[in-house]
Amino acid sequence: MAKIKRTIETDRPFADALRVREGFVLSDLDPRSTPAFTGKKDDGKAALLEHDDELSGLQEKLYAASVGGNSRRRVLLVVQGMDTSGKGGLMRHVVGLVDPQGVQITAFKKPTEEELSHPFLWRIRKRLPEPGKIGVFDRSHYEDVLVVRVHDLVPPQQWARRYATINDFEQGLVDDETSVVKVMLHISSAEQKDRLGRRLDRPDKHWKFNPGDIDEREHWPAYQEAYQAALDRCNSESAPWFVVPADRKWYARLAVQQLLLEHLRALDLQWPVADFDVQEQKKRLART
């Protein structure tokens, strides 16, 4: 734990450093910076592994509380970011270290015809985590004010109303004992160019590439503007945004792990107390 303790100034250093505050300007944040962490790449990778057990343990306690203690407490991690910003790697290298039984990942793709025939939160609600689980959204309801806004997929007056709808929705989740952790992985346009280039260089990565990814790069400024609006308008006290500089993959992974840890620690989870007489059950078992 040594490497990360060096960097800790408060109980929630990553949440403090990465939280979007009044007047936040996305373009002012350096995507190569490493807020709340003074170490280098190797330190960051080591810190990630050092905290693996704690994250797994807290996840198990969260789950145990739902099974043995009837708790409704659950966590929803919302991950947004431009193409190649590292959402998939995060699922694998952070979320993947937790017991898969305690996690429910949903990757929201282009909506289907059926999904489009319903209000935009319909498909989101269906994938909310059950009590005791960590739900993870790889893209989310925010696409409905990001890609939809950039490409005018619905009239402006329609997407404009969605910010308030999202705030109400998220407040409802928080009121229902859900810890909502919203993360934007922030990469630079130059870094995206490099990452797309590497996909084109490797035949085993071609399946991840789509020529449309390059078309989307033309809309980079419009996307940044749409992100800025989402960060400004859906940043409530109970469900704030965290913007994670993500040009360095190792940092982004560590930061999201630490954000999860800080939120889980704050729940002060306890093992549920047995609702049976342990000695009596031991005697019963002995007789079988």
Next chain:
Amino acid sequence: MAKIKRTIETDRPFADALRVREGFVLSDLDPRSTPAFTGKKDDGKAALLEHDDELSGLQEKLYAASVGGNSRRRVLLVVQGMDTSGKGGLMRHVVGLVDPQGVQITAFKKPTEEELSHPFLWRIRKRLPEPGKIGVFDRSHYEDVLVVRVHDLVPPQQWARRYATINDFEQGLVDDETSVVKVMLHISSAEQKDRLGRRLDRPDKHWKFNPGDIDEREHWPAYQEAYQAALDRCNSESAPWFVVPADRKWYARLAVQQLLLEHLRALDLQWPVADFDVQEQKKRLART
């Protein structure tokens, strides 16, 4: 790879050794045996880790084929076993090593009122894996001929019809490009007693214990009989059963990993070929 290669006699040694064949008698199989593996515990643990990358790689290829090659191929791992047989540990230590985005685990609990109002396969069908995914069932439709049969939860003539229904259902999955891998974790009654006792000894494991678990031990012979019937009657050529001796957790985990590997290797998966001109896309990217 050395340790496991020593033990390999055919291309599919675990599938060959563990497959249920005509005349198989469950009670004749020693739950402490380690078919197809001559190593000890440390060798088994090392072999599990050594094959982690291959399993991850094959899973990625399976997923890539669905995204980039329109393949409908998917895998369904069905895991059955008595309480404490190690289903949860398998999810964590074998399935958990694969990219969580490629896996969909469902733990089937006691059916809800809504589920009971539908045919027994209704809730199962809703959780079948999508193309490219590895679906994992922690308990399954087999509960409808196991706990249901042992406790007469439906009339005998009703559960008796289910074996044929299950065979038709599974044939349909196989016809729809699903590799069905059915595993029974086989523990002894004495081992279960030890494992329940250890749960009672540890306050952080009390939440996993239920006094009903001891009541169920009285039905041990009836459960073994119900398992034998399921193994006999739902053991088709295209969706055979594999019985994994599970008193040694390390062996059971290795065996299920190897069964998955052997099935995935047999699919001869290839990276999909790009459906775009790679050089042209590199030029387009360079211009952005």
